[in-house]
Amino acid sequence: AQSVTQLDSQVPVFEEAPVELRCNYSSSVSVYLFWYVQYPNQGLQLLLKYLSGSTLVESINGFEAEFNKSQTSFHLRKPSVHISDTAEYFCAVSDPGGYNKLIFGAGTRLAVHP
């Protein structure tokens, strides 16, 4: 069975500092990997995804994540965060042969302080 572990429930950081949100997964088969973001009082939004090819994927707002098969990780990074990045971030996996049954981690709350 697939599972996702997000090692940090909360990450406080100052504005313009770098940040890394950690995600590890377990699966006996190949996986697709996703990061979703949930802003206060809004629905989940896809931030970025890894399906195949380049192990480094980027979002339009400066986040990137790297798929590391040997370490079964998909950590999310941003070199310089903004106040507006304050949100809950969820890592998720799905089975490439399946139908988008996403398995989510418990989430990491990123709090950016001025």
Place this chain on the structure above:
Amino acid sequence: GAGVSQTPSNKVTEKGKYVELRCDPISGHTALYWYRQSLGQGPEFLIYFQGTGAADDSGLPNDRFFAVRPEGSVSTLKIQRTERGDSAVYLCASSPGVPASGANVLTFGAGSRLTVL
């Protein structure tokens, strides 16, 4: 519609009552999913529809939970004899599910927050 619409946005009910939560997916999306997000947790899969049929209902916690999608568009999640432990945000998502693929991106609604007193 432009996005996934869920109603009501908030529902407060008493223990033992019956509740219906509605999801209106993106027009043309054949795949529809229900998830439940409890406080401090990630979303938990409940059920998946491909068209009108429930292709996977393995996440429904017990027989008090039931979902339908009679015309392959709008879906209703039904909870009988609600319990305090049912309190959570119920999320609906849809995707262009044909062909079904793990690469299809899910679009989520804002959720229905259920509080059982």
